[in-house]
Amino acid sequence: MSDRKSRPRSPGTPNPRREQVPDSPIADQLRRVPKVLLHDHLDGGLRPETVVELAEQQGYGALPTSDVAGVTEWFAAAAGAGSLEEYLERFVHTVGVMQTADAISRVAAECAEDLAADGVVYAEVRHAPELSTQQGLSLDEVVEAMLDGFRRGAARAREAGNRIRIGVLLCAMRQEARAREIAELVVRYRDAGVVGFDIAGPEAGFPPTRSLEAFEYLRRENCHFTIHAGEGFGLPSIWEAIQWCGAARLGHGVRIVDDIDLAEDGTARLGRLASFVRDRRIPLEMCPRSNVHTGTVASVAEHPIALLRRLGFRVTVNTDNRLMSQTSMTREFTELVENFHYSLDDLQWFTVNAMKSAFIPFDQRLALINEVIKPGYAALRSEALFGPVADHEPALA
Ligand SMILES: O=c1[nH]cnc2c1ncn2[C@@H]1O[C@H](CO)[C@@H](O)[C@H]1O
Ligand SMILES: [Zn+2]
Numbered sequence: 001m002s003d004r005k006s007r008p009r010s011p012g013t014p015n016p017r018r019e020q021v022p023d024s025p026i027a028d029q030l031r032r033v034p035k036v037l038l039h040d041h042l043d044g045g046l047r048p049e050t051v052v053e054l055a056e057q058q059g060y061g062a063l064p065t066s067d068v069a070g071v072t073e074w075f076a077a078a079a080g081a082g083s084l085e086e087y088l089e090r091f092v093h094t095v096g097v098m099q100t101a102d103a104i105s106r107v108a109a110e111c112a113e114d115l116a117a118d119g120v121v122y123a124e125v126r127h128a129p130e131l132s133t134q135q136g137l138s139l140d141e142v143v144e145a146m147l148d149g150f151r152r153g154a155a156r157a158r159e160a161g162n163r164i165r166i167g168v169l170l171c172a173m174r175q176e177a178r179a180r181e182i183a184e185l186v187v188r189y190r191d192a193g194v195v196g197f198d199i200a201g202p203e204a205g206f207p208p209t210r211s212l213e214a215f216e217y218l219r220r221e222n223c224h225f226t227i228h229a230g231e232g233f234g235l236p237s238i239w240e241a242i243q244w245c246g247a248a249r250l251g252h253g254v255r256i257v258d259d260i261d262l263a264e265d266g267t268a269r270l271g272r273l274a275s276f277v278r279d280r281r282i283p284l285e286m287c288p289r290s291n292v293h294t295g296t297v298a299s300v301a302e303h304p305i306a307l308l309r310r311l312g313f314r315v316t317v318n319t320d321n322r323l324m325s326q327t328s329m330t331r332e333f334t335e336l337v338e339n340f341h342y343s344l345d346d347l348q349w350f351t352v353n354a355m356k357s358a359f360i361p362f363d364q365r366l367a368l369i370n371e372v373i374k375p376g377y378a379a380l381r382s383e384a385l386f387g388p389v390a391d392h393e394p395a396l397a
Helices: 016-020 027-031 047-057 068-080 082-086 092-094 101-117 138-160 179-188 209-219 235-244 254-259 274-279 286-294 303-310 328-342 345-358 362-386
Strands: 035-041 122-129 166-175 194-200 226-229 248-254 258-262 267-270 283-284 315-317
Touching: 027 328, 027 362, 035 101, 035 248, 035 315, 035 328, 047 068, 047 092, 047 101, 068 286, 101 122, 101 248, 122 138, 122 194, 122 362, 138 166, 138 179, 166 179, 166 274, 179 194, 179 209, 194 209, 209 235, 226 235, 235 248, 235 254, 235 274, 248 254, 254 274, 254 283, 254 303, 267 274, 267 286, 283 303, 283 328, 286 328, 303 315, 303 328, 315 345, 328 345, 328 362, 345 362
Parallel strands: 035 122, 122 166, 166 194, 194 226, 226 248, 248 283, 283 315
Antiparallel strands: 258 267
16 A cells, blocks of 8 residues: 655665665664654653663552563564553553653653654653642643753753753543543643643543533633544544534544545545545544554554545554654654555655644644755665765765
């Protein structure tokens, strides 16, 4: 299902790594291409060593094991969860150590550094503040700690030569009843770095309209929001998210394929909801590895991202939970290249799609596209043509 384009071969001695996936970018390039990440959970992306250290510092005794390797493995076992509900059970321990302002700020700072080192130039990172109030922090204190951490982390990344901008999304947990309160928090911090709202948590049994009042309030306040929908539940959830609640984007939205009939010869017939999502250019925040881990799709190779991309949906590529799904933007891109033979042009298309769909002002999105993303891809394309300037590469005669 790839939309491969033929690219000129690199001159000089063929590099065996380059030959593995014909015409595809290589691993090192994938780390360096500018990337945009719209769907990443702060409490799903802690460094395992930070989980262990914070647990020690805070006397948190509930970790299933206390060494870094064991903790890494325990979180990685989320890959075998097979359902969204089981996958989400892993969060009890990341949230468990994110109960003080210092801990939250540290996690946010490290998140900014890790994303920047992975080549992410713009990210929207989300967390549910209500989960971090178990030891008495107020919702406002949680948000302030997040904002403080992202500021510090972005500054440290910049010193290391990696520039990143981060916007915060605040989630309400769909099984709780605090959506309106969290929506008000979004409005309160909209000028301080919070760019939008979302609902997260188990999807089956907790439809988007359960939080309708919060979405209506946000619309009256001219606020942006996305909704996790079409992951653990199907089309009715997507339909409510878009047509009742007014979501600007869909978190995952992968089950929109249930509204697409695919004939043997590859021609597709879109139902009314799928047409609406495509024709209105509603961005899909797709997270291939996470979808495999929650049992939403069987494998990355079978992920509908390739079909949806071919049909012209506004598809974006995301990590969801870097810790639980053992992933990064580079890894997601690598797996897509391996499975669908995407080229740098395809990756730029995903990246520009994501930047267009961000919740920051239009002029700033445009500036990032024109001044950071496109020049970044152009530089890597010229490397693909002429090879990187490195000692081991023979110079052109
Ligand atoms: O893929 C997902 N679908 C639904 N909810 C999720 C997913 N990943 C994480 N969370 C939930 O969002 C909360 C706030 O970040 C996390 O604590 C987790 O429960
Ligand atoms: Zn998510």
